[in-house]
Amino acid sequence: MIGAGRLGTVLAPALRAAGFTVHGPLGRGETVRADIALLAVPDAAIADAAAAAHGFARRVGHLSGATSLDAVDFRLHPLQTFTGVEGPDAFRGIGAAVAGRTSADEHLAADIATALGARAFPLDDARRGEYHAAASFASNFVLTVLDAAEQLAGASGVRGSRELLAPLILQTVENWRSAGATQALTGPIARGDEETVARQRAASASADLGDLFDALAAATRTIAARSAQHPPTDRETAA
Ligand SMILES: NC(=O)c1ccc[n+]([C@@H]2O[C@H](COP(=O)([O-])OP(=O)(O)OC[C@H]3O[C@@H](n4cnc5c(N)ncnc54)[C@H](OP(=O)(O)O)[C@@H]3O)[C@@H](O)[C@H]2O)c1
Structure with missing residues (x-):
């Protein structure tokens, strides 16, 4: 070795x-x-x-x-x-x-x-580029998103936010594992609650996370559009 x-x-x-x-x-x-x-x-x-x-x-x-x-x-x-x-x-x-x-x-x-x-x-x-990018999305970029969540939870005054956020994260991963993103997506973008999305965007921008929010919200809207074409059957939105 x-x-x-x-x-x-x-x-x-x-x-x-x-x-x-x-x-x-x-x-x-x-x-x-x-x-x-x-x-x-x-x-x-x-x-x-x-x-x-x-x-x-x-x-x-x-x-x-x-x-x-x-x-x-x-x-x-x-x-x-x-x-x-x-x-x-x-x-x-x-x-x-x-x-x-x-x-x-x-x-x-x-x-x-x-x-x-x-x-x-x-x-x-010949396909290692796509494969390795998938691995980075599944690990490195997940950490980037989790770090943003921790920063915003900290800005809200919540203490011990990693422990509190972990069950939400783990359940989301489990839902994705078993059914894929289209079925697993919940929250304001999936519901069409645009005023809530705008408030989240303002809070993210005040923590210097506005650009990340915009990129993720745009990508999440494409999942929501797929979700609208294939609405959940036996799994209802919860968050
Ligand atoms: N870590 C992971 O999660 C992971 C997962 C899957 C695959 N990999 C793959 O595993 C490989 C290593 O990744 P890593 O994360 O373990 O990297 P790493 O933590 O940066 O370790 C690389 C080690 O290689 C040493 N090194 C550099 N050039 C060398 C040479 N010519 N001869 C002997 N030792 C040398 C470095 O020593 P110095 O510190 O002295 O430079 C360092 O100890 C990469 O190909 C990576 O893609 C990593």
């Missing part, structure tokens, strides 16, 4: 727990002869790290959903967020996008993912 950052420090012990012999995670310039080198380095460092790894490993793979296979033999992208503190079970049940230069390389990536308890699925290298 090359790269002792957020993912490398979690993946190395997880692979050990799954029965692999793992060296590292290794830092810059460290090398150990091995069958497989897994690169847990920033995307921009993959080409150089792969060139070095081909000198001491039989097969070289990276963990990036956004980077091509040009410099490596296979990809294994865990579809999860890692901050570096997760335990070896962090891979159980998650998706893992795999691809290889040859079908043997793709099988190798899938076998590693399966040994970790992940669900391997194929990702066409």
Whole structure:
């Protein structure tokens, strides 16, 4: 394992727990002869790290959903967020996008993912842009929205807002998971309560969140329009 950052420090012990012999995670310039080198380095460092790894490993793979296979033999992208503190079970049940230069390389990536308890699925290298953007919308941009919610709740004087907002967030995610956004959307835009939307917009602007509100409200209106074409059947709006 090359790269002792957020993912490398979690993946190395997880692979050990799954029965692999793992060296590292290794830092810059460290090398150990091995069958497989897994690169847990920033995307921009993959080409150089792969060139070095081909000198001491039989097969070289990276963990990036956004980077091509040009410099490596296979990809294994865990579809999860890692901050570096997760335990070896962090891979159980998650998706893992795999691809290889040859079908043997793709099988190798899938076998590693399966040994970790992940669900391997194929990702066409030519479609990795859409795939990785989806991952950022599902994780990074969700955090951007949650941070805005926390700021506004704080501005309202509510204390401990993350704990109070969390059940709302988790139920929304669960509704989306089970039925999709069109069925899950509630609130003033879905109801057509434009005066309420205007008040929310003014409050957001006073917290310097007006541009974010406008972009999200416009995107939410397109979901509401879809929702109007396919109104909820057994699920009524609640918020
Ligand atoms: N974290 C996630 O949630 C996540 C999820 C899925 C996939 N990934 C993928 O995993 C890979 C690593 O991401 P990360 O979040 O773990 O990044 P990270 O936290 O920034 O860690 C990268 C590590 O690589 C080291 N490094 C850089 N160049 C190196 C080289 N040439 N040789 C050895 N080590 C080198 C860095 O050391 P320095 O600090 O000294 O620069 C750092 O310790 C990326 O391809 C990313 O797309 C990450």
